[in-house]
Amino acid sequence: MALRTTLPKTPSKRDSVAREVSRRGFLQVAALAGGGMLIGARFGLEAPRAVQAAGVDGGVLNAFVSITPDGAVTIMAQNPEIGQGIKTMLPMLIAEELDVSWDDVRVEQADFDPSSFRGQMAGGSMATPMHYKSMRQVGAAARVMLIAAAAKQWGVAAEKCTTENGKVIHPKKGELSYGDLATAAVGMEAPDPKSVPLKEPEDFKIIGTPIGGVDNAKLVTGQPLFGIDVELEGMKYAVFEKCRVHGGKVKSAELKEVLASPGVTDAFVVEEETANGVAIVGDNWWQVEAARAKAVIEWNEGPTAEQSSEGFDREAARLGGQAPEEELKGDGDAAAALGSADRTVKAAYAYPFLAHATLEPQNTTAHLQGDRLELWAPTQFPQQAQSGAAQAVGIDKENVTVHLTRMGGGFGRRFYNDPVLEAAHIAKRVDGPVKLVWSREDDMRHDFYRPAGYHFLEGGLDAAGKLTAWRDHFVTFGEGRAYAQSANMSPQEFPRGLTPNFSLGVSKMPLGAPTGVLRAPSSNAIAFVVQSFVDELAHEAGTDPLEFRLQLLAEAGAHGRVGVDAERVKGVLDLVAEKSGWGATDLPEGTGMGVAFHFSHRGYFAEVVRASVSGAGELDVQKVWVAGDVGEQIINPSNAANQIQGAVLDGLAQALQQEITLEGGRTAQSNFNSFELLRMNQAPEIEVHWRLSDNSPTGLGEPALPPLPPALCNAIFAATGKRIRSLPLSKHDLSWS
């Protein structure tokens, strides 16, 4: 058993490739030192406009594949793996068009390398739309070169050759393996990847086939893959104690007793723009963690100490009773239409702050040697880790190497490189590598929380029960024009464009606690509000809730721009209705079904929940039906189903029991006893159905989450007549009689 392990390093061959490649067209091809070929690609990418709008540079893309004489195909996985399955999925695309057997493919994790790869990040469910076509083009172009090498060797026309399972085949000449051809293929003319023919979907052998995760064998035998598993020769361990009040700073620190603690080698105050607290460094993590209690620290808590969730609730109620501070763009005249409506419904909705609670606590290993910094960082955003760490230690970012590690969950938390910057600052004082690991308490108390929010809604119906007006006063966090991160809301949300009068107003409250993106950001909160209130309107109108939604969608085109593709929404609603047996009239008393849909991250999802509530208020979530439309192709059906089930249960955990509260500017929760993850005995059966549509495939790590909370709350209403207007459900008495 190897006791000291470092994570796999990118083959050094790649370093030389950067110098050796002869650039022909868009493909970069090079000979491998021991024979065989290496292919990189660089070409313009037709990134969806939404991708460009999100600020991601999708203009250039690169991929590396090597084929050695033994026929082994190695594909570099360029994007960070957080559990979304990207380390398996992107190589599948290349392997499909290369036409090799998946059994012959090895996948290796690439380092962060902006000179070779683009879009090396995990977020926004963007990898699929960005890379679906381009990764296939890489594989197809390499295949063309291998065919050319075989045709030349045989003296036949390339058009007469075919390929199968890593071999070029000619009807008369027989077959040659890619391994035998790889070295010769380097000398072939590289085609323009954009012009190479791609397989027809009916010829796919890998795409559309359930493929297990490439790291599964390592995971089930406990091999060190994660950031927290990094171990380097002479490495020290560190903890970093920060002010419990968000944004608070060290006033003074007495660390004599800490320094005298067993295993502790250093303890010091860090007072930097990007890290403020007390670092304790030593020989193993448990000893530095134990020494933390001996630090006597006085803090400047700052103005955030005055803030609390209760205070925000009160202030939001006050603001909600007034006109919004700002009206966002709307349609028609909602105030007038509400005044003349046959019936109106008014309701106030609220949702809490949430933590990400990745199971692997935040951590980073840093090693500063002179003007070079090496990082082993579980980060979703390595580009920012690199530039931020460079700034922290005062060196050029080109001198910062970022090794990408597998991550024990991301969910958006690891977009924020605060642990990376802390580790970089600590590394300045440590001779040798140092691994910073946060305790679970650090992790929960110092998250970038999903912001809480408040919505004061009014809807108007005409005598026929048709929606004539929708008004939302959204009370959120921010100051002046600026929103707290992820605390904004698009004015294009449903039902914009489906009713003649639509208004969205906003008021903001200043917030000291940091906020950020959480899986399906904004949508994970907005869907609960919008899809619950639509349900209220449907009941007021006396229309079946699913039918009410379909009627609204039929208005598309009549009232200006619609933020959703009404046909695709209708498609998933129809499918989920069919699969769930929507409209069943034989449900027992206390059992109800609820429906909701949401569009986010280019994916359309409708969900139905069947739940029962006992008279005493005990909730049983019996079953969930999911209908999804993420385009024409499900690339890896095994991972796709896993992601959907996970997203649905993530939404269930949020709806049932999760809440972060602030008290005196501090986060009140600190571990899984006060912020509860879902447990196995809470996981209902989930049926996943796909509606394939004529659209390029898009990502599915996120968009199945948002419909679950409202579908569940709508089911509870159907079961009990109790309308849930705030989350989590654990704060509500569901008893009925």
Next chain:
Amino acid sequence: MSTAFTLNGETKTVEAPPEMPLLWVLRDVLGYKGTKFGCGRNFCGACTVHVDGVAQRSCRLQLSRAEGKEITTIEGLSADGSHPVQQAWQEIDVPQCGYCQAGQIMSASALLATNSSPSDTEIDEAMSGNLCRCATYSRIRTAIHRASEIAAGSAESTAGGQD
């Protein structure tokens, strides 16, 4: 102070404070990184190991309590992934991020050691102390049933003896 125990079949003598939790002895002293740190308070099960064959959390288990015990970690279940639970986990493609899975596998293998064919309810009972943030619960259930079948198959062929 030194403590001796058996780790994955090998005798180990560790120089470490007796109150140091076994989790950190395994990870930082002995370099066995398969056992994971999740919460440090026995809430999540990521640190589950077998102590004399019984699934136990190691994040609060003091080293002194391991004296003379037989400890099995994920690395010792089988190094090549051939244990029925490890096989089933790969076949069913259970992991998403994979961080909790070592703990899940250790709990599942301890369950199957005492109950070779558990029902869904028995699985839920035995496994509800192991949190999976990605919520791969349905596949964990399926994989435990599958592991039970695999184990029965190999037991049968052993019993048959001739093939």
